[in-house]
Amino acid sequence: MKRIYVADLPSNPGKEVTIAGWMHAFRRVGKVVFLLLRDASGIGQVVVDSQEQLDTLAKLQDESVLEVHGTVVAEAQALGGFEIHNPQIRILSPVTAVAPFPINKPVLNVSLDTFLDNAAFGLRHPQKRAIFRLCGEAMSAFRAFLRDAGFTEIATPKIVAAATESGANVFKLDYFGRDAYLAQSPQFYKQMMVGVFERVFEIAPVFRAEPHSTSRHLNEYVSMDVEFGFIEDHHTVMDLLTDLIRAMIEHLLRHCSSEVHSLRMQPPAMPDKFPVIYFPDALELIYRRYGEDCRQEPDLSPQHERWLCEWALEQYKSDFLFVTGFPASKRPFYTHPNPEDTRYTNSFDLLFRGMELVTGGQRLHLYEDYVKALADRNLPLEPFAGYLDAFRYGMPPHGGFAIGLERFVMLLLNRQNLRETALFPRDLNRITP
Amino acid sequence: MKRIYVADLPSNPGKEVTIAGWMHAFRRVGKVVFLLLRDASGIGQVVVDSQEQLDTLAKLQDESVLEVHGTVVAEAQALGGFEIHNPQIRILSPVTAVAPFPINKPVLNVSLDTFLDNAAFGLRHPQKRAIFRLCGEAMSAFRAFLRDAGFTEIATPKIVAAATESGANVFKLDYFGRDAYLAQSPQFYKQMMVGVFERVFEIAPVFRAEPHSTSRHLNEYVSMDVEFGFIEDHHTVMDLLTDLIRAMIEHLLRHCSSEVHSLRMQPPAMPDKFPVIYFPDALELIYRRYGEDCRQEPDLSPQHERWLCEWALEQYKSDFLFVTGFPASKRPFYTHPNPEDTRYTNSFDLLFRGMELVTGGQRLHLYEDYVKALADRNLPLEPFAGYLDAFRYGMPPHGGFAIGLERFVMLLLNRQNLRETALFPRDLNRITP
Numbered sequence: 001m002k003r004i005y006v007a008d009l010p011s012n013p014g015k016e017v018t019i020a021g022w023m024h025a026f027r028r029v030g031k032v033v034f035l036l037l038r039d040a041s042g043i044g045q046v047v048v049d050s051q052e053q054l055d056t057l058a059k060l061q062d063e064s065v066l067e068v069h070g071t072v073v074a075e076a077q078a079l080g081g082f083e084i085h086n087p088q089i090r091i092l093s094p095v096t097a098v099a100p101f102p103i104n105k106p107v108l109n110v111s112l113d114t115f116l117d118n119a120a121f122g123l124r125h126p127q128k129r130a131i132f133r134l135c136g137e138a139m140s141a142f143r144a145f146l147r148d149a150g151f152t153e154i155a156t157p158k159i160v161a162a163a164t165e166s167g168a169n170v171f172k173l174d175y176f177g178r179d180a181y182l183a184q185s186p187q188f189y190k191q192m193m194v195g196v197f198e199r200v201f202e203i204a205p206v207f208r209a210e211p212h213s214t215s216r217h218l219n220e221y222v223s224m225d226v227e228f229g230f231i232e233d234h235h236t237v238m239d240l241l242t243d244l245i246r247a248m249i250e251h252l253l254r255h256c257s258s259e260v261h262s263l264r265m266q267p268p269a270m271p272d273k274f275p276v277i278y279f280p281d282a283l284e285l286i287y288r289r290y291g292e293d294c295r296q297e298p299d300l301s302p303q304h305e306r307w308l309c310e311w312a313l314e315q316y317k318s319d320f321l322f323v324t325g326f327p328a329s330k331r332p333f334y335t336h337p338n339p340e341d342t343r344y345t346n347s348f349d350l351l352f353r354g355m356e357l358v359t360g361g362q363r364l365h366l367y368e369d370y371v372k373a374l375a376d377r378n379l380p381l382e383p384f385a386g387y388l389d390a391f392r393y394g395m396p397p398h399g400g401f402a403i404g405l406e407r408f409v410m411l412l413l414n415r416q417n418l419r420e421t422a423l424f425p426r427d428l429n430r431i432t433p
Numbered sequence: 434m435k436r437i438y439v440a441d442l443p444s445n446p447g448k449e450v451t452i453a454g455w456m457h458a459f460r461r462v463g464k465v466v467f468l469l470l471r472d473a474s475g476i477g478q479v480v481v482d483s484q485e486q487l488d489t490l491a492k493l494q495d496e497s498v499l500e501v502h503g504t505v506v507a508e509a510q511a512l513g514g515f516e517i518h519n520p521q522i523r524i525l526s527p528v529t530a531v532a533p534f535p536i537n538k539p540v541l542n543v544s545l546d547t548f549l550d551n552a553a554f555g556l557r558h559p560q561k562r563a564i565f566r567l568c569g570e571a572m573s574a575f576r577a578f579l580r581d582a583g584f585t586e587i588a589t590p591k592i593v594a595a596a597t598e599s600g601a602n603v604f605k606l607d608y609f610g611r612d613a614y615l616a617q618s619p620q621f622y623k624q625m626m627v628g629v630f631e632r633v634f635e636i637a638p639v640f641r642a643e644p645h646s647t648s649r650h651l652n653e654y655v656s657m658d659v660e661f662g663f664i665e666d667h668h669t670v671m672d673l674l675t676d677l678i679r680a681m682i683e684h685l686l687r688h689c690s691s692e693v694h695s696l697r698m699q700p701p702a703m704p705d706k707f708p709v710i711y712f713p714d715a716l717e718l719i720y721r722r723y724g725e726d727c728r729q730e731p732d733l734s735p736q737h738e739r740w741l742c743e744w745a746l747e748q749y750k751s752d753f754l755f756v757t758g759f760p761a762s763k764r765p766f767y768t769h770p771n772p773e774d775t776r777y778t779n780s781f782d783l784l785f786r787g788m789e790l791v792t793g794g795q796r797l798h799l800y801e802d803y804v805k806a807l808a809d810r811n812l813p814l815e816p817f818a819g820y821l822d823a824f825r826y827g828m829p830p831h832g833g834f835a836i837g838l839e840r841f842v843m844l845l846l847n848r849q850n851l852r853e854t855a856l857f858p859r860d861l862n863r864i865t866p
Contacts, residue, residue, distance in 0.1 A: 092829055
């Protein structure tokens with residue numbers, strides 16, 4: 001008999017059905033013993049009615065995998081309003097190991113390290129599962145929006161001959177006796193592909209050998225990348241990003257209501273247009289409002305980002321804030337300058353709830369500008385030759401951005417550590433499981 | 434004025450429009466000079482009508498990026514039946530470099546190495562573009578089918594502490610002073626996630642340090658991975674794969690008709706059920722039909738695969754053939770044995786037009802079976818501890834498979850070399866561009 005999900009019990013009242021899943025918990029109410037069976041769809045309740053069955057089940061540990069055949073009966077007290085009576089129980093995979101921590105309580109009460117050490121087990125907790133279902137849906141929403149907007153999906157190489165932006169923070173590899181690197185971003189490739197498709201996107205891992213361990217960094221993460229041509233300037237890019245972020249959040253609210261509910265996700269405050277502040281104005285605002293004179297700083301600190309977001313929420317009722325015009329010295333060589341003041345650039349960060357979520361901007365598009373930009377930074381041309389070909393042979397004004405998947409979901413859920421929203425996080429101290 | 438694509442000229446007859454793109458070619462017919470402008474949607478024709486314009490354009494090389502403003506006029510002789518008259522032309526990015534080879538002929542006539550050395554330029558050829566649009570659409574079709582079938586998308590780490598299947602052919606990495614590896618497949622992670630979501634998929638790069646260079650191998654490729662639980666045996670997996678392959682091909686035929694047409698893609702012969710042959714029977718068949726006595730061989734050679742496909746096409750009118758039951762000695766340790774004859778396994782390859790396209794099967798699901806399988810192969814338990822936790826804490830019977838994206842598209846298009854369908858291929862000799 002074809003198995004059904006426990007979520008489908010309500011549409012099979014009175015019928016004989018087969019369900020299957022993990023032995024989530026037992027519950028004894030008076031003389032009745034309930035078996036809670038967890039499958040991909042949720043948790044279903046089975047009334048255990050014979051001593052023999054009880055004896056068999058009592059020998060098993062939680063998480064044993066069972067198949068249950070029985071009759072669906074309406075019962076107001078049951079989870080979902082239905083339960084299984086007269087069960088026949090078949091053991092698919094018996095478990096004898098004792099769980100390292102309980103995953104059948106509503107909230108997982110365990111340290112992050114213990115959880116990560118036991119991820120294959122701990123990820124089964126319904127709240128953890130909800131987080132990573134949101135991650136999957138966020139990727140899907142990203143792609144759906146971009147496909148509708150005429151973008152083509154690409155898959156670019158992760159083993160590369162030259163570091164993307166500088167030699168720092170890049171993992172080195174022995175590639176058949178010569179040096180190769182793990183791509184820090186698909187930047188060069190997505191730009192090259194603008195010459196082919198005009199509008200491209202990619203979701204793929206990126207690798208950053210940053211030798212420090214903070215709650216807001218990982219050494220490998222999922223980057224959702226966009227690049228497109230025939231833009232006016234970085235504002236064209238920001239407009240697309242605004243629509244994309246809104247579409248992704250609306251998708252999650254619409255298609256993941258049970259995850260949104262169980263994780264208590266607060267929908268972000270999003271005005272029609274996200275507020276924008278120019279970098280020097282942002283520093284001036286911090287000085288006036290918070291008293292820290294950072295007006296000579298070339299970049300924003302985490303505290304600055306928090307202050308600016310506090311201001312944007314108060315002033316514009318927005319959880320998002322664009323900061324534009326970062327100084328050229330702090331942006332990579334391919335960044336397009338602000339034509340009206342070349343100390344600054346046509347770049348932006350999108351801040352979300354106190355933290356940078358997206359980095360993007362307009363890129364240089366003329367070959368001679370690349371030659372000059374590399375020379376200005378004392379970088380050699382040769383390692384970039386294949387990339388520079390895209391500009392030698394004609395590229396339109398273009399730009400793009402990258403969103404970190406784990407960071408997007410972390411900020412959306414108001415979590416404090418990227419390791420809570422990375423499936424199997426990699427950091428200075430952890431490459432297992 | 435908002436730019437339109439050249440493919441939209443027919444819906445704007447008589448109107449003033451702006452188009453933009455790359456200077457694909459000039460064509461002189463009698464006294465009239467036509468500028469062919471290529472954008473993401475196709476190629477549009479512009480009638481150049483002043484000597485001044487002609488002089489300006491004559492100074493530019495092909496691939497210069499132009500914006501053209503003019504009137505849409507019906508003209509039966511024009512590409513697509515419409516052309517632009519009275520153009521005003523603005524140069525967005527002038528090109529002075531001479532193209533390394535022409536990309537404005539219907540067929541790209543250049544050696545593979547020269548093409549790959551100039552990929553940023555050469556990929557703009559409409560036929561190359563068509564190939565990689567098919568790749569993007571194939572990924573999209575794969576995901577759409579699996580989402581509809583209740584699968585959850587996951588993103589698993591590519592930096593791992595232990596090699597997946599053996600220590601051979603794996604890229605080694607310096608990870609902050611200790612050894613790490615690039616994942617040869619997401620095998621362990623997708624199995625662990627069956628314990629969480631039951632049904633999972635992932636599209637991501639995989640890395641194989643195979644020290645040889647053949648037309649059918651790459652050192653980095655895009656793996657489309659599937660894994661799911663509560664299966665009967667490997668036949669459940671093969672049934673899903675059959676439906677998936679059919680859905681992907683139907684998607685391409687329906688949504689990429691211009692690419693299918695321009696690349697002369699021959700739709701594969703696909704009976705309702707793909708034929709299946711058991712490994713020992715396959716060797717016997719080769720012996721009887723082709724005279725090579727390979728009946729003691731533990732695996733199929735490329736020639737064997739070609740012969741079997743020839744037979745399947747003749748016998749079953751099928752471009753696809755499942756071979757099941759490969760010997761345990763040639764399959765990884767997690768492969769489930771055939772319960773009726775443990776010399777063989779519940780594994781399969783799906784052959785397509787003479788070559789292995791997919792490898793898959795049923796996996797072990799009991800912890801003690803893993804302990805024994807590792808011991809049988811003299812592999813230590815410890816590096817696999819995090820992975821084995823999934824089985825210690827209960828896993829259903831499960832299985833899955835992986836499809837190589839580049840190989841799928843190569844075989845679909847009857848191409849001879851994976852480097853023709855890999856966007857920026859990585860092999861023994863090439864990691865640029």
